[in-house]
Amino acid sequence: MIELKNVHKRFGRKKVLDGISFTANKSEITCLVGVNGVGKTTILNAIMNLTPINKGDITIDGKKMHANLYNKVAFIPDVAIMLPSMTVHEAMDFMKDYYSTWNSKRAKEIVRFFRLNISDTISELSKGNQAKVNLLMGLALDVDYILMDEPFSGIDIFTREQITDVFSSRLVEDRGVLITTHEIMDIEHLIDKVVLLDNGKIYKEFNAEEMRETEGKSVVDVMREVYNG
Amino acid sequence: MKKSLSPLLKLTNFELSRLSKFLFTLMGLTVLANLVGYIYIPMKFMDKINKFTIESSATTEEVLNSLGTLSFYDVTMSLWIVAPIAIGVSGLLFYSIFIWYREWFGKNTFAYRLLMLPVSRMTLFFSKFIVIFIGIFTLISTQIVSLFIGYPIVSAIVDSTYFSSLGLIESMYMHPLFLILFPLEPNYFLILIVGATVLLVMFTLILMERSFASKGILFGIGYAMVALAIVLFPLFLSDIFNNNYLIYGSELVIIEVVLMIIVSISSLFTSRYLINNKITV
Numbered sequence: 429m430i431e432l433k434n435v436h437k438r439f440g441r442k443k444v445l446d447g448i449s450f451t452a453n454k455s456e457i458t459c460l461v462g463v464n465g466v467g468k469t470t471i472l473n474a475i476m477n478l479t480p481i482n483k484g485d486i487t488i489d490g491k492k493m494h495a496n497l498y499n500k501v502a503f504i505p506d507v508a509i510m511l512p513s514m515t516v517h518e519a520m521d522f523m524k525d526y527y528s529t530w531n532s533k534r535a536k537e538i539v540r541f542f543r544l545n546i547s548d549t550i551s552e553l554s555k556g557n558q559a560k561v562n563l564l565m566g567l568a569l570d571v572d573y574i575l576m577d578e579p580f581s582g583i584d585i586f587t588r589e590q591i592t593d594v595f596s597s598r599l600v601e602d603r604g605v606l607i608t609t610h611e612i613m614d615i616e617h618l619i620d621k622v623v624l625l626d627n628g629k630i631y632k633e634f635n636a637e638e639m640r641e642t643e644g645k646s647v648v649d650v651m652r653e654v655y656n657g
Numbered sequence: 658m659k660k661s662l663s664p665l666l667k668l669t670n671f672e673l674s675r676l677s678k679f680l681f682t683l684m685g686l687t688v689l690a691n692l693v694g695y696i697y698i699p700m701k702f703m704d705k706i707n708k709f710t711i712e713s714s715a716t717t718e719e720v721l722n723s724l725g726t727l728s729f730y731d732v733t734m735s736l737w738i739v740a741p742i743a744i745g746v747s748g749l750l751f752y753s754i755f756i757w758y759r760e761w762f763g764k765n766t767f768a769y770r771l772l773m774l775p776v777s778r779m780t781l782f783f784s785k786f787i788v789i790f791i792g793i794f795t796l797i798s799t800q801i802v803s804l805f806i807g808y809p810i811v812s813a814i815v816d817s818t819y820f821s822s823l824g825l826i827e828s829m830y831m832h833p834l835f836l837i838l839f840p841l842e843p844n845y846f847l848i849l850i851v852g853a854t855v856l857l858v859m860f861t862l863i864l865m866e867r868s869f870a871s872k873g874i875l876f877g878i879g880y881a882m883v884a885l886a887i888v889l890f891p892l893f894l895s896d897i898f899n900n901n902y903l904i905y906g907s908e909l910v911i912i913e914v915v916l917m918i919i920v921s922i923s924s925l926f927t928s929r930y931l932i933n934n935k936i937t938v
Binding site for chain 1: 664667671763766767769770772773774775776777778868933934935936937938
């Protein structure tokens with residue numbers, strides 16, 4: 429379980445996270461929802477110890493983030509994070525060299541699934557294909573948790589469909605997924621838990637299915653209520 | 658690469674492959690400029706000798722009196738040798754900064770990947786540190802090899818009558834830059850300690866900037882100034898107390914080494930804290 433307890437973060441004078449507490453469980457898809465600048469990416473960066481927090485605690489299965497845990501948690505940011513001069517094949521080799529949890533068989537499967545050409549240089553790929561490479565680097569790791577930051581941003585509709593398919597495939601099966609996205613409609617039916625952020629705080633935390641069954645509202649309906657006032 | 662290799666070796670090898678193009682360029686530049694110097698300077702000198710001999714119908718003795726001899730040392734003091742060294746030093750200084758910042762800027766953000774590697778983040782730090790030193794030693798070796806190639810070239814071009822008997826090793830010992838850069842004296846280790854300390858302080862400064870942005874630059878400058886003051890302070894003790902016999906030369910060396918080690922260790926600990934807890938992508 430990924431657990432955030434009373435997490436505070438400031439950038440200069442601006443308070444970005446103001447006492448955030450929530451959990452993301454294994455075998456569940458948890459979605460962080462909020463308008464731009466609400467702190468979604470900061471939360472993911474903080475979990476991966478890529479941004480220091482000012483106050484609070486973040487633990488993964490009860491432990492604070494440390495080097496070995498990067499073999500257990502994969503982060504797929506919305507920017508390309510491998511060297512642009514690398515080919516997809518070299519990027520895969522790089523991952524294999526450092527991560528004991530790199531699964532070569534699954535990597536090949538994902539390459540086929542996304543129809544990537546491993547001899548292509550990353551810098552020459554389209555934004556959509558770079559996003560696929562990012563997904564490949566994260567999904568081919570035998571990790572317990574996957575963090576994804578805006579996986580659909582700036583992606584064409586066909587690539588988006590392919591990425592959506594990932595969520596219902598066995599590529600994320602049994603793993604805990606924590607995802608931030610604006611394009612919630614694409615994956616709404618797959619989400620287990622929603623954490624709605626507003627002004628650096630958690631506005632609402634709910635189970636998507638329960639919300640549908642008890643109040644007859646979709647995640648988008650709840651978002652409209654919150655953000656449209 | 659084999660999985661059995663330690664992460665430090667793997668990362669150092671990786672960093673080295675990223676440095677290689679730049680390093681080969683600097684090595685090529687050094688060799689090329691040196692070769693031009695080894696050929697151009699003696700040829701120009703011999704031209705002057707021949708011209709003077711023909712125009713003045715001078716004897717060898719008169720030529721020697723007027724134009725003197727050319728030594729290998731004279732060649733090494735020329736810009737063809739000194740400029741590539743200056744370019745190499747500034748190139749590696751630039752690379753010491755670039756080696757960090759390239760991970761954050763540009764189209765891709767490789768800092769994400771490096772900081773999320775399942776290895777101690779100090780491994781990353783040390784791999785960058787080691788690679789800069791490999792670069793330094795590679796350029797120094799290139800320069801030494803080049804001098805050994807250059808000496809026979811110069812002596813072949815210059816007529817033995819006009820070639821000073823000053824040998825290659827003597828020329829090296831006379832050269833102010835080679836005395837600092839080459840391991841000619843037993844106290845060469847002092848130069849290495851100075852180099853390592855400067856690099857560690859510089860890396861700390863960069864990590865402060867990467868951790869605290871503009872505030873970090875101020876912290877970094879403050880840190881570098883304090884480090885400099887600590888290391889330079891003993892050099893001014895005699896002046897402060899107006900007593901030239903306060904510290905002997907050998908004692909001063911020991912004090913300086915100890916102070917530089919203290920600054921280096923504190924830089925290492927500060928860097929470790931920053932890279933583990935404060936750095937931001």
